[in-house]
Amino acid sequence: MDITELLPTAQRVMKHYDITFLTPKEWAMLIQYGTLRSFKKGENFITANQINTKIAFILKGGFRFFYEKNDNEITCLLSFENGLIGSFESNILKQPCTQTIQAIEESELFIIDYRDLEALYDKSTKFERVGRMILEYYIAFLQQRITSYLLDTPEERYRTLVNETPDLLNRVPLQYIASYIGVTPVSLSRIRKRILKK
Secondary structure, three states: OOHHHOHHHHHHHHHOOOOOOOOHHHHHHHHHOEEEEEEOOOOEEEOOOOOOOEEEEEEEOOEEEEEEEOOEEEEEEEEOOOOEEEOHHHHHHOOOOOOEEEEOOOEEEEEEEHHHHHHHHHHOHHHHHHHHHHHHHHHHHHHHHHHHHHHOOHHHHHHHHHHHOOOHHHHOOHHHHHHHHOOOHHHHHHHHHHHHHO
């Protein structure tokens, strides 16, 4: 996709966050500040222990967020089309990232440097509103994730994930799904068999 052909896709992504109030001129300005980049399966958008200044919207594909501990990879988030990805701890606190964000399939991102985003805020209060609305959505999503991890059973987390992303099993390896819901691959297999019997 060429940057000049991005407008309909950008509007689709922003509509996901209820952002429909930008003028054509403002859309053009927003797109001008970003770049398009394709990612191959297994390629990192962000690598742990590095300073990151980028955030991105997923136009196509999917990514996983994971931590590494004792030679194990712990998947903490999965994000697909329309999702926002980045390391706010690195962007805002100026600290190295603690997690890696990796493409789990062929993907395409619209990437904005956080410093350019701040420059956009200075140009128009509408862009400040865009940033606030996206951040509010992201915080609500993370709160739901934390609540689910504390209160739901692994089977409930699995059901929610499959309902939210119906083609999940065709897109995400089972070991990542197991890690995401907090169980071993063997336990995930038992959960799936139990669901099929119901």
